[in-house]
Amino acid sequence: GAVVSQHPSRVICKSGTSVKIECRSLDFQATTMFWYRQFPKQSLMLMATSNEGSKATYEQGVEKDKFLINHASLTLSTLTVTSAHPEDSSFYICSARGPIPRPQETQYFGPGTRLLVL
Amino acid sequence: GQNIDQPTEMTATEGAIVQINCTYQTSGFNGLFWYQQHAGEAPTFLSYNVLDGLEEKGRFSSFLSRSKGYSYLLLKELQMKDSASYLCAVRGQNSGYALNFGKGTSLLVTP
Numbered sequence: 001g002a003v004v005s006q007h008p009s010r011v012i013c014k015s016g017t018s019v020k021i022e023c024r025s026l027d028f029q030a031t032t033m034f035w036y037r038q039f040p041k042q043s044l045m046l047m048a049t050s051n052e053g054s055k056a057t058y059e060q061g062v063e064k065d066k067f068l069i070n071h072a073s074l075t076l077s078t079l080t081v082t083s084a085h086p087e088d089s090s091f092y093i094c095s096a097r098g099p100i101p102r103p104q105e106t107q108y109f110g111p112g113t114r115l116l117v118l
Numbered sequence: 119g120q121n122i123d124q125p126t127e128m129t130a131t132e133g134a135i136v137q138i139n140c141t142y143q144t145s146g147f148n149g150l151f152w153y154q155q156h157a158g159e160a161p162t163f164l165s166y167n168v169l170d171g172l173e174e175k176g177r178f179s180s181f182l183s184r185s186k187g188y189s190y191l192l193l194k195e196l197q198m199k200d201s202a203s204y205l206c207a208v209r210g211q212n213s214g215y216a217l218n219f220g221k222g223t224s225l226l227v228t229p
Contacts, residue, residue, distance in 0.1 A: 032215060034215075036219075042221060043205060043219040043220055043221040043222050044161070044205070044219045045219075046216050046218070049216055091158075093160050093161075097215055107215065109160040109161050110160055111159065111160050112158070112159065114158070
């Protein structure tokens, strides 16, 4: 089946630094990837939709200058949290749109990245 | 926009059956998904409904009524490993395949 990886799985950083999270589709090409954020005991909130070769589409309330998304290839999308602050601490999950147009398996989720900003 | 409601917590006994309900309001509908998520892990796909009716897959079944904006996930023969959060997610017609998730139902299976 389609596999999506994320790196790193866990990161701790100081306030004010930038953190880059990678999302890779390992055995298929993903023209569309999605970035979600999940706070403790909350649901997944869509942050942005990343399309290969074009600018990401951000959801309302998500600062595009703070959360930089790059989808330079069909197998890699990156999310950079710039000038991170403690309130950015969260579980970040990416998903990739599957290669086969079966609607019930449209998205394959990565294992997530837990970010802690001190 | 989309509003998705599901119970926050449920408890059931090992071997029993549990039904997790989900109601939604959406300006456009293009499918409803159920995912299972264990703490600290990514969601895993359980089921998909786009037409009314019941979809059965092993111990898990999912039902959809589009006219009522209602779905449920039915788990049979509960096992301890089924203790997890169950997320109801709706895909809108113009969402570009993005999903809108409910807050999830935390299910605890007890011996």
